[in-house]
Amino acid sequence: MSDLELLRSMSQELYHQEADLLRRHSGTWSDGTTCRFSVERLDPVKLANSPLTASLLKVRIHPDDSRPAPGSTVAYLGCRLSVGTRSDPSDFTGQTYSVARVIDERVYPTHATHVDGPSIRLRIVARGALPFTVGAGLQDVQGAPVSSHVGFVEPGVKLHGGDVLTLDSGDKFTVVPPLQHDLLGDTVGLSWQGDQTVPNLTPDPTLDAPGKPDPVPGDDSYWHTP
Incomplete structure (x- = not known):
């Protein structure tokens, strides 16, 4: 056995030993698959500021259990977890993980x-x-x-x-x-x-009051009412 094959064998054995401890969640997915799995953030540094991207998670299935089909969901910490596609197998452990999304009101408000x-x-x-402009002049909207x-x-x-x-x-x-x-x-x-909550407004039928005529030139009573 070559050194690389020995390293792979040791990695796979260690992976199985850790899986019993790390795959602490268990549930039955919507496709009927029951398995043990673990969940971790896909990238907590880059995804922390956006609820939509922060809801993306890595799901690792116990190597001895069946895997849920892509698109399946499972109850998870008071919400739902929907699983997507799988990654390529690891060169050393041969295992994969799936990208999943948490579904709750924080992500879809x-x-x-x-x-x-x-x-x-x-x-x-x-x-x-x-931006757009209506009109052509100083009073543009x-x-x-x-x-x-x-x-x-x-x-x-x-x-x-x-x-x-x-x-x-x-x-x-x-x-x-x-x-x-x-x-x-x-x-x-x-x-x-x-x-659709805004009512249809109808024009006010009340006519404006008639305006007062401009004062006759030289008649100062307009400005100085006795």
Whole structure:
């Protein structure tokens, strides 16, 4: 046996010994697989500032247990854990890990109702857009469009172009391209259609009071009322 093969054999043996201690979580996934597993942050330094990326985790399955299929979920610390694709095997242990995502209200804080009735949770972020100008002069109206947004949807939820979502706030959004499908949650374009809680205002039928005529030149009573 070569030195490299001996090192690999020792690494695999050590890995199995540590797995009994480190794979301290156990659960049955939605595909029916029951296994022991451990969870760790994918990159705690780079991901700490964003709830969406901080929810990405490494899941390592005990080497003696079956692995859940990609897209399966399991209860985890009061929320759900959805598992994605697996990494390449380690050169020394031969083991892999899977990237997973925690699913809870911190990651997907917005509640919406689909036009067909289902209730979903998602995260909406306004997409950067160039400012616009209306008019040509000193009284130009400047601003930025608010109709362009990006929606991040829970794993397992599939939206299609033209779907309409209504938030609890009354805001309506239509799903528009681009649509990016991923095991750990789709990313879709959202076009804001307005706030449905704002009532339709009608013009005030009351006429303005008639104005007073300008004073006759030389008549100072306009400024000095007796």
